[in-house]
Amino acid sequence: MTIQEHCIHFKMMPMGVRVLYSGTLIVLGVGYLFAMIHIFDSHAGRDGNPGLSVNDLIIAYSGSKSDTKIESALKGPMANMLPPEERNEIIAWVRRGAEEKDFKSSGVEGIVERRCLVCHNGSNPHIPNLTGYKGLHSVAQADTGMDIFTLVRVSHIHLFGITFIFFIVGSIFCHAYIRPLWLKCIVLITPFIAILADIGSWYLTKLFPPFAWVVMISGALMGFAFAFMWIVSMYQMWLYKPSPALLEQEGRVS
Numbered sequence: 001m002t003i004q005e006h007c008i009h010f011k012m013m014p015m016g017v018r019v020l021y022s023g024t025l026i027v028l029g030v031g032y033l034f035a036m037i038h039i040f041d042s043h044a045g046r047d048g049n050p051g052l053s054v055n056d057l058i059i060a061y062s063g064s065k066s067d068t069k070i071e072s073a074l075k076g077p078m079a080n081m082l083p084p085e086e087r088n089e090i091i092a093w094v095r096r097g098a099e100e101k102d103f104k105s106s107g108v109e110g111i112v113e114r115r116c117l118v119c120h121n122g123s124n125p126h127i128p129n130l131t132g133y134k135g136l137h138s139v140a141q142a143d144t145g146m147d148i149f150t151l152v153r154v155s156h157i158h159l160f161g162i163t164f165i166f167f168i169v170g171s172i173f174c175h176a177y178i179r180p181l182w183l184k185c186i187v188l189i190t191p192f193i194a195i196l197a198d199i200g201s202w203y204l205t206k207l208f209p210p211f212a213w214v215v216m217i218s219g220a221l222m223g224f225a226f227a228f229m230w231i232v233s234m235y236q237m238w239l240y241k242p243s244p245a246l247l248e249q250e251g252r253v254s
């Protein structure tokens with residue numbers, strides 16, 4: 001009897017456990033898809049080009065050299081809140097110097113009241129209050145990216161949330177048969193290293209914009225690790241036929 005390097009294989013587990021694991025993986029997989037849609041939605045297009053690029057991440061975390069905060073928001077996550085003509089009207093007002101007189105005489109005050117105040121009325125402390133000239137003027141300043149308080153809040157949510165997700169998915173994946181063993185270990189540890197690199201780089205991108213690449217690459221690595229563990233676990237749970245050698249190793253056949 002030797003101590004085995006791997007957890008018992010899915011095929012040796014009771015049907016009930018496999019059904020539980022599959023249900024968990026399916027719901028987490030759907031959650032992962034929604035998370036990716038959200039990332040795309042909140043970052044894509046900030047640089048004025050469609051799609052998600054490293055430049056969008058640089059603008060999100062460290063700000064934009066050419067645009068004010070409201071312009072980056074109107075090109076990015078707030079783009080669908082109003083028709084393009086109204087968006088251009090607001091941007092033109094900002095470019096003219098974001099003057100108070102001009103705010104009332106142009107259509108900007110009305111547009112903001114109609115399109116933005118439902119959410120930006122000050123009732124949610126996490127999004128800027130855009131009531132009145134003062135509110136709008138506060139976002140018509142140079143875009144310095146996400147502020148540190150927002151980053152800290154999002155960091156702790158991500159660190160806890162992602163650790164839970166990968167602990168669960170990794171615990172399930174441990175029951176898969178993967179050789180060489182180092183490959184299995186790399187897949188298991190990658191998301192934990194990636195989340196630390198990802199979150200660290202949000203802050204570092206503020207100091208040195210190329211760190212946005214690390215944000216992008218670590219996000220991709222997390223996605224690959226998730227997909228790999230998901231597919232291998234599901235496949236080995238339901239379709240895979242373990243070799244006689246594996247069965248013997250598990251002590252089921254002597």
Ligand code: HEC
Nearest residue numbers: 042069070073077078081082115116118119120127128139
């Ligand atoms: C349906 C609710 C909703 C509406 C309507 C809305 N916003 Fe937002 N806005 C949000 C949320 C939530 C955030 C914070 C999350 C984010 O950045 O995606 C936000 C963030 C912002 C930010 C800060 C972005 C940053 O990078 O810090 C600006 C500026 C902004 N909105 C402007 C506007 C303007 C201008 C309008 C009207 C044309 C508008 N919003 C309409 C919900 C809304």
